[in-house]
Amino acid sequence: MANKPSIPKGMRDFSQQEMAERNYIFDTIKSVFRLYGYSQIETPSMENLSTLLGKYGDEGDKLLFRVLNSGDPFTGVDFEGFRTEDGSYNAARLSKELCDKGLRYDLTVPFARYVVQHQNEISFPFKRFQIQPVWRADRPQKGRYREFCQCDVDVIGSKSQLNELELVQIVDKVFGLLDIRVALKINNRKVLTGLAEICGAPDKVVDITVAIDKLDKIGLDAVLDEIRGKGLSGSAIAVVEQILGLSGTVEEKLASMRSLFGGASASGIVSENGLRGLDELDELFGLIAAAGVSVPVDLDLSLARGLNYYTGAIFEVKALDWQIGSICGGGRYDNLTGIFGLPDMSGVGISFGADRIYDVLKGLDKFPADLRSATTLLFANMGAEEVRYVLPVASALRGLGVSVEIYPESSKLKKQFDYADRKAIPFLSITGADEAAAGTVQIKNLATGGQSSFAKDDLEGILAFLQIKK
Amino acid sequence: MANKPSIPKGMRDFSQQEMAERNYIFDTIKSVFRLYGYSQIETPSMENLSTLLGKYGDEGDKLLFRVLNSGDPFTGVDFEGFRTEDGSYNAARLSKELCDKGLRYDLTVPFARYVVQHQNEISFPFKRFQIQPVWRADRPQKGRYREFCQCDVDVIGSKSQLNELELVQIVDKVFGLLDIRVALKINNRKVLTGLAEICGAPDKVVDITVAIDKLDKIGLDAVLDEIRGKGLSGSAIAVVEQILGLSGTVEEKLASMRSLFGGASASGIVSENGLRGLDELDELFGLIAAAGVSVPVDLDLSLARGLNYYTGAIFEVKALDWQIGSICGGGRYDNLTGIFGLPDMSGVGISFGADRIYDVLKGLDKFPADLRSATTLLFANMGAEEVRYVLPVASALRGLGVSVEIYPESSKLKKQFDYADRKAIPFLSITGADEAAAGTVQIKNLATGGQSSFAKDDLEGILAFLQIKK
Numbered sequence: 001m002a003n004k005p006s007i008p009k010g011m012r013d014f015s016q017q018e019m020a021e022r023n024y025i026f027d028t029i030k031s032v033f034r035l036y037g038y039s040q041i042e043t044p045s046m047e048n049l050s051t052l053l054g055k056y057g058d059e060g061d062k063l064l065f066r067v068l069n070s071g072d073p074f075t076g077v078d079f080e081g082f083r084t085e086d087g088s089y090n091a092a093r094l095s096k097e098l099c100d101k102g103l104r105y106d107l108t109v110p111f112a113r114y115v116v117q118h119q120n121e122i123s124f125p126f127k128r129f130q131i132q133p134v135w136r137a138d139r140p141q142k143g144r145y146r147e148f149c150q151c152d153v154d155v156i157g158s159k160s161q162l163n164e165l166e167l168v169q170i171v172d173k174v175f176g177l178l179d180i181r182v183a184l185k186i187n188n189r190k191v192l193t194g195l196a197e198i199c200g201a202p203d204k205v206v207d208i209t210v211a212i213d214k215l216d217k218i219g220l221d222a223v224l225d226e227i228r229g230k231g232l233s234g235s236a237i238a239v240v241e242q243i244l245g246l247s248g249t250v251e252e253k254l255a256s257m258r259s260l261f262g263g264a265s266a267s268g269i270v271s272e273n274g275l276r277g278l279d280e281l282d283e284l285f286g287l288i289a290a291a292g293v294s295v296p297v298d299l300d301l302s303l304a305r306g307l308n309y310y311t312g313a314i315f316e317v318k319a320l321d322w323q324i325g326s327i328c329g330g331g332r333y334d335n336l337t338g339i340f341g342l343p344d345m346s347g348v349g350i351s352f353g354a355d356r357i358y359d360v361l362k363g364l365d366k367f368p369a370d371l372r373s374a375t376t377l378l379f380a381n382m383g384a385e386e387v388r389y390v391l392p393v394a395s396a397l398r399g400l401g402v403s404v405e406i407y408p409e410s411s412k413l414k415k416q417f418d419y420a421d422r423k424a425i426p427f428l429s430i431t432g433a434d435e436a437a438a439g440t441v442q443i444k445n446l447a448t449g450g451q452s453s454f455a456k457d458d459l460e461g462i463l464a465f466l467q468i469k470k
Numbered sequence: 471m472a473n474k475p476s477i478p479k480g481m482r483d484f485s486q487q488e489m490a491e492r493n494y495i496f497d498t499i500k501s502v503f504r505l506y507g508y509s510q511i512e513t514p515s516m517e518n519l520s521t522l523l524g525k526y527g528d529e530g531d532k533l534l535f536r537v538l539n540s541g542d543p544f545t546g547v548d549f550e551g552f553r554t555e556d557g558s559y560n561a562a563r564l565s566k567e568l569c570d571k572g573l574r575y576d577l578t579v580p581f582a583r584y585v586v587q588h589q590n591e592i593s594f595p596f597k598r599f600q601i602q603p604v605w606r607a608d609r610p611q612k613g614r615y616r617e618f619c620q621c622d623v624d625v626i627g628s629k630s631q632l633n634e635l636e637l638v639q640i641v642d643k644v645f646g647l648l649d650i651r652v653a654l655k656i657n658n659r660k661v662l663t664g665l666a667e668i669c670g671a672p673d674k675v676v677d678i679t680v681a682i683d684k685l686d687k688i689g690l691d692a693v694l695d696e697i698r699g700k701g702l703s704g705s706a707i708a709v710v711e712q713i714l715g716l717s718g719t720v721e722e723k724l725a726s727m728r729s730l731f732g733g734a735s736a737s738g739i740v741s742e743n744g745l746r747g748l749d750e751l752d753e754l755f756g757l758i759a760a761a762g763v764s765v766p767v768d769l770d771l772s773l774a775r776g777l778n779y780y781t782g783a784i785f786e787v788k789a790l791d792w793q794i795g796s797i798c799g800g801g802r803y804d805n806l807t808g809i810f811g812l813p814d815m816s817g818v819g820i821s822f823g824a825d826r827i828y829d830v831l832k833g834l835d836k837f838p839a840d841l842r843s844a845t846t847l848l849f850a851n852m853g854a855e856e857v858r859y860v861l862p863v864a865s866a867l868r869g870l871g872v873s874v875e876i877y878p879e880s881s882k883l884k885k886q887f888d889y890a891d892r893k894a895i896p897f898l899s900i901t902g903a904d905e906a907a908a909g910t911v912q913i914k915n916l917a918t919g920g921q922s923s924f925a926k927d928d929l930e931g932i933l934a935f936l937q938i939k940k
Contacts, residue, residue: 004810004811005586006518006587008518011516012514013513014513016510019511020510023510034844035873036875037845037873039486040489042489043477046535048475062540065516065538067535067537068535068536070532070607071561072558074549074561074565075559089542091543094544095538098568114483127875133515158879163878165861286858291862292862341475374509378507387632388757388760398506403507404505409630419593
């Protein structure tokens with residue numbers, strides 16, 4: 001094969017530099033998850049297609065990557081029986097015939113499957129995180145990949161708002177450590193239900209929410225027009241206008257909403273669902289104030305992500321200094337495991353968008369500078385005898401946790417310098433026959449040009465020169 | 471769906487406990503790779519089938535998991551054209567028609583593809599490690615999975631035996647840290663070539679090696695019988711007997727081999743290949759002695775793993791205290807990237823068998839005891855007011871790196887104790903209204919039963935009680 005090899009579209013190789021940067025993000029996030037008592041699980045890359053199908057809508061089913069059954073999946077299949085009237089094949093039915101397994105599409109459905117399958121081994125409330133790739137046969141485009149990593153943290157088996165608080169604290173801590181300024185918006189699905197109820201249109205909650213979700217983009221008048229177009233009454237439009245017009249502090253907005261849901265809106269309708277949603281928001285904002293967080297947290301009555309899925313709190317995090325959409329989000333779901341036969345298991349979780357966080361850190365140049373250099377010290381290779389002389393010194397330094405390389409070939413020094421430079425190795429030792437005779441090693445700081453000699457067993461002196469604390 | 475959900479055969483869920491144990495293994499291995507200046511890359515789960523096919527033999531091709539092309543892969547396919555004479559389908563050809571992509575079968579071929587594709591961005595010698603799952607449609611059985619993690623470290627672009635030494639040092643350090651006693655066996659492919667040459671049967675190197683590889687299991691006489699059965703002459707049998715009968719130290723064995731390859735064997739034939747292999751082994755064992763390693767390293771002239779693949783050093787590591795076969799192995803390959811059009815790129819690498827290492831650590835009960843408890847301190851939930859009182863204390867402790875949970879529900883204390891017990895959380899704080907009034911927190915060591923009270927801002931005192939060094 002003489003053609004230069006390539007990888008499938010929408011897939012990525014990650015170089016050593018990119019892996020160091022990605023690991024920085026994942027390690028930071030994991031450290032915070034652990035600080036709050038969440039621990040990791042993993043599920044297999046392939047699930048039975050029966051587990052995945054029907055969970056992501058028709059569009060999602062089409063985007064599932066299916067794995068061909070192994071052996072001979074074809075013999076015995078009546079292909080003609082899968083023909084449609086226009087002579088093409090029914091791809092959905094035929095692919096189900098040939099494929100029992102599909103690749104994970106997200107981490108949520110496998111998590112629900114895991115909880116149901118292992119319910120007798122799990123201690124509830126179950127606090128887990130999961131960081132694994134998922135696959136979607138989406139049309140590849142800038143910033144959208146067919147394989148990407150999801151990074152989910154959830155607690156399941158507790159309805160307490162303390163869980164929501166914890167997720168807010170986790171968001172606060174993660175972006176604080178990553179040095180990304182963010183704003184956190186919170187809403188509650190029950191409030192959206194209540195809004196539709198006091199509009200006198202409880203069946204129109206999706207239409208109303210889809211419309212008000214566009215408030216930032218298209219403005220109030222266009223939102224009201226869109227709702228009007230869905231056939232809502234004039235008093236309903238007036239109610240939406242009242243709600244979207246609310247201003248003031250979170251407490252003030254919550255108090256105004258309470259009055260509207262209590263019957264004071266243009267429609268005069270009372271919504272118990274809406275009032276319950278406000279109780280939850282009251283409690284959560286109270287807890288946030290008691291715990292103290294740095295990130296600005298705001299109530300956003302137009303926030304509606306994952307509408308059909310969430311039943312309580314809804315979260316969304318955006319970067320303040322880089323335009324990229326949401327970089328983290330989530331919410332509470334009361335019946336995640338119901339699809340697998342375990343009802344009444346309420347949970348709440350958020351997902352960090354690692355690829356977008358990566359883009360923000362790149363865009364703002366916020367990756368730590370020292371990620372590039374995996375190696376602290378390179379011993380130049382001055383010949384076979386000299387290498388045998390430095391070998392025990394290198395071993396001793398590695399024993400103290402210092403990352404050390406010995407250049408494997410006795411190439412020209414220029415080539416060895418270039419290697420140190422390209423790998424951003426900060427210290428180089430050129431220890432030749434003279435040093436070996438004197439029992440010393442010579443080390444150069446490539447950034448400052450400063451160099452020094454040490455007795456070969458003066459590990460403390462060497463560590464100090466390498467700026468490493470013991 | 472009321473049926474209890476399940477996962478595809480040969481696949482695994484990993485619980486929090488299992489993940490903690492697996493992370494312990496991977497983190498240990500990674501830390502050692504980094505100490506030697508290797509850094510991580512990742513390649514996509516899917517490769518083009520053209521990259522994978524033909525690289526693992528006919529059997530391997532059958533074991534590749536193929537991913538069905540997305541959209542409608544069927545319309546336009548002439549299924550009848552794929553019929554064989556017996557009426558079944560040619561599964562290999564038809565699956566190639568329907569699938570352009572396959573799941574990674576190992577990390578070696580993707581690595582070769584990566585090196586060729588990115589050759590202009592890479593600094594050679596290229597020291598990389600890669601820890602990712604691979605998939606094989608093998609028949610699942612005890613200890614064999616269809617998805618499992620490989621853990622490879624390689625350096626490519628240098629022929630120096632210093633690279634082989636580094637891999638020996640890495641083996642030594644990894645198993646030292648994991649506290650697994652192992653033995654490392656080394657051989658060289660050129661010595662096996664030489665052996666066939668001085669047998670007068672250079673074309674029989676595979677037959678001879680396959681036979682002597684069974685020495686441990688079937689004994690010398692059976693090995694010689696097998697070689698005789700392959701049609702080797704009497705003098706060839708005598709040569710094999712001479713070689714397998716060699717004893718003494720590594721140096722003595724190498725010296726005897728040098729004499730045999732120099733013409734002193736029963737056949738009188740001289741093997742330049744064999745002598746070159748001995749030069750490499752001489753140099754490597756010399757370097758090992760100069761560097762000093764703890765693991766016992768032996769020359770094993772019957773070691774032949776990956777015969778058709780390796781061209782120089784061959785390594786194999788076995789646990790001394792647990793019967794499980796090889797837990798790590800590898801060797802040098804001179805033409806890995808040749809299949810993708812980049813010739814003369816010599817490399818050497820080893821692969822750690824994470825699943826087997828896991829089994830050894832489990833079997834020998836060598837996992838550290840503290841892996842179980844992700845959380846250090848649980849604040850019992852004594853009610854809404856008490857929770858608000860402890861929230862800032864919990865935040866302050868987390869700020870100091872202590873993993874802290876607050877039980878989310880104000881359940882009965884028994885239930886909260888049980889939660890701490892099942893999660894193996896070592897410290898519990900029962901801080902109620904009295905403590906809140908006094909401005910204190912109370913903490914109990916669940917292992918010893920000892921308990922103590924602290925002013926709520928006495929973080930130093932609390933850290934000391936939690937046995938955490940600042």
